[in-house]
Amino acid sequence: MAKTIRVRVITNEGQAVADEAVSIRAPGEIGYLGILHNHAPLVTTLRPGMLQWRRPDGDTRTLRIGAGLLEITKNQFTVLTDAVTAEQGTSSA
DSSP: OOOOEEEEEEETTEEEEEEEESEEEEEETTEEEEEETTOOOEEEEEOSEEEEEEOTTSEEEEEEEOSEEEEEETTEEEEEESOEEEOTTOEEO
């Protein structure tokens, strides 16, 4: 069984995403961040860009997010952002 990370994306309107991932790519202020299982605890700012994660079944999900904050702790990945837009072309790997 794949080791997973809980993914949550929260906006002013509420929780936009609740999912599981085996890897995550997020738009950090100075470049994209790669997140895997058991990542060190981290709080950082995010710039607008593409948030992408690969699910345990191999599907890849992509969202366009606005500026915000990212927190990762104990395999829980949380994004607080002001905007979320689903991207066309989420695919299966």
